[in-house]
Amino acid sequence: MSILTSLQLILYALVWGLGCAVHREERPALLHWLGFALLAALQAALVAWRPEGPVWLTHTGSNVATVFSLAFAGRGVLVFLRLRPPDALWFGLPLLALGVLLFIGPAATSARVGAMAFFNALLLGAVFMQARPAFLAEFGRRMAWIATLPVLAQLALNLFFVGWGLLQLPLDITGAQAVPTATWAVALVSAGTFNFLFIFLVALRLLNRLREQASRDALTGVANRRAMQERLHLEWERARRYGRPLVAIAVDVDHFKRINDQHGHAVGDRALQAVAQALQAQVRETDQLSRLGGEEFLVLMPQAQVAQEGQRLAERLRAAVAALELRGAAGAPITLTASFGLSESQPDDADREALLRRADQALYAAKRRGRNAAVRWSAELAGATD
């Protein structure tokens, strides 16, 4: 049984090792779990070596390996969650366990197993307390429960052994009876759950990050055109279904080419970032600001009316961009303004692009009227382009 467990853990170690090679960002956590799997495999192999092997290794050594393997697993979880593990605890406890187990020696079985289980329980409790809020925040309640199960199973097993050690119960934990079988089953299942769960979570985090990157504009961090199209689709359908208009505000920074030409592309980039920040600070959580490309942005305002909330927001956005204080490379002040075109969805719109087309027409009108202005679409503007 224990030699099979050892082999299984070596396979886990192989997976973590491969993970370290290909996934740099998570390498610190994966290295911890590689250490965990190797030490747990060592522990199982030492147990398999009983009764032929030297007792200091097969008994005391296997207990020490167990405590250290849990320390690696737990500290790895904290590193994975970007938490700061208190090192006095995570290095101090295993070292203290080593000292205590050496002091007890291999012969005093109940004291030795009880002491090992006590340190294991402390480590499990510590990781549970520190990791749970961050875990819940990133992966949600369902995943937190799945992650909690192997910890609780391990904790229960270790508390049982602490009790066993303290009370000196007449149980044989080394033979083939119910208790050792249950011990191995809990150890195997919890190690397996732990490994598969965290392999899954590493992949899930990667997937979430890729999704996030696919919908964000790399320069400004606001939503990109793709995310805007998705949101527009959703909000346009909602607007039609519930008869609540949707407002689009097209934004274009004025004479942006001059900023690039006079101050260089890097300053131009900084200006775009500042504009995005200024716009973002004005829009509501329920609105969406996106960068469509170049110096063009778009604000979508669900459940709003252009003559009221739309016009008010556009005016605030205009003022926020005009109030930006930017400096070029030589410290020269840069004046920035933007033009705004507003439109509102209409019940007879053939498609959602109609809303954007009208916002664009209004934007061109704002440019024609001298820029640094917000213009609301009206029927006279239809067909007029620059």
Ligand SMILES: Nc1nc2c(ncn2[C@@H]2O[C@H](COP(=O)(O)OP(=O)(O)OP(=O)(O)O)[C@@H](O)[C@H]2O)c(=O)[nH]1
């Ligand atoms: N720095 C920087 N410049 C960009 C980026 N994307 C587009 N541009 C520049 O933005 C400028 C857009 O210029 P135009 O479309 O002519 O418009 P404009 O100069 O803002 O003039 P109006 O819109 O008529 O007020 C071009 O010079 C592009 O090279 C970017 O990501 N970074």
